[in-house]
Amino acid sequence: ETGVTQSPTHLIKTRGQQVTLRCSSQSGHNTVSWYQQALGQGPQFIFQYYREEENGRGNFPPRFSGLQFPNYSSELNVNALELDDSALYLCASSYDPPGSSGGISYEQYFGPGTRLTVT
Amino acid sequence: GNSVTQMEGPVTLSEEAFLTINCTYTATGYPSLFWYVQYPGEGLQLLLKATKADDKGSNKGFEATYRKETTSFHLEKGSVQVSDSAVYFCALSKVSGGYNKLIFGAGTRLAVHP
Numbered sequence: 001e002t003g004v005t006q007s008p009t010h011l012i013k014t015r016g017q018q019v020t021l022r023c024s025s026q027s028g029h030n031t032v033s034w035y036q037q038a039l040g041q042g043p044q045f046i047f048q049y050y051r052e053e054e055n056g057r058g059n060f061p062p063r064f065s066g067l068q069f070p071n072y073s074s075e076l077n078v079n080a081l082e083l084d085d086s087a088l089y090l091c092a093s094s095y096d097p098p099g100s101s102g103g104i105s106y107e108q109y110f111g112p113g114t115r116l117t118v119t
Numbered sequence: 120g121n122s123v124t125q126m127e128g129p130v131t132l133s134e135e136a137f138l139t140i141n142c143t144y145t146a147t148g149y150p151s152l153f154w155y156v157q158y159p160g161e162g163l164q165l166l167l168k169a170t171k172a173d174d175k176g177s178n179k180g181f182e183a184t185y186r187k188e189t190t191s192f193h194l195e196k197g198s199v200q201v202s203d204s205a206v207y208f209c210a211l212s213k214v215s216g217g218y219n220k221l222i223f224g225a226g227t228r229l230a231v232h233p
Contacts, residue, residue, distance in 0.1 A: 004162075033220065042123075042208055042223030043163070056218035090162055092221075108212075108221060110155075110163040 002027045004111035012117045021076045021114045023091030032074040037088040081118045088113045121146040125209045125224035138196040140227045142209035150213040152192040157206045199231045
């Protein structure tokens with residue numbers, strides 16, 4: 001069974017630039033959630049994708065956007081980077097039964113994260 | 120709204136000492152409760168979970184009991200090891216708006232010395 005993988009591991013960007021982070025879900029999982037973990041804090045929910053659509057969103061501005069692909073992998077895009085976007089970005093996958101509205105499963109499995117530094 | 124509060128760290132213990140990390144939550148209804156562990160430079164690993172009142176989650180010698188009356192889910196271990204040094208996060212999950220998200224506490228750093 002393949003776990004959740006994320007790429008890249010580390011990334012350094014300049015304020016105002018755009019960034020794309022990638023996530024491959026655990027084998028058999030069809031729902032992907034993204035979290036932002038600032039230094040010394042707990043992760044904060046950004047959004048969740050199920051069946052290639054955004055299923056729910058936390059308190060993040062529209063410049064944070066995402067995609068989910070037919071193979072359930074996902075991307076997180078951040079435009080107009082700000083210094084406060086520096087954080088560890090975590091992807092988590094879970095399984096929701098076909099026919100459900102998605103996002104029902106409470107067991108989420110996390111990847112190792114992408115460390116983004118904005119200078 | 121839903122929230123999780125856990126004791127501030129760092130918690131520093133000697134090997135084989137007893138560990139308690141306090142966690143309380145605020146939520147309507149009956150959330151599921153979790154403890155996650157984060158080792159240095161790594162993502163989060165699910166340590167244990169409980170989905171209803173009075174459930175006890177356990178794994179690798181760690182235990183936590185879902186206490187509805189005190190809205191608590193304290194993490195305990197009878198004898199810690201140096202390898203337990205990590206940051207521990209308490210979290211709740213509840214379906215809201217048609218989807219489930221995890222709400223985390225701020226984390227408690229544990230340092231175990233030989």
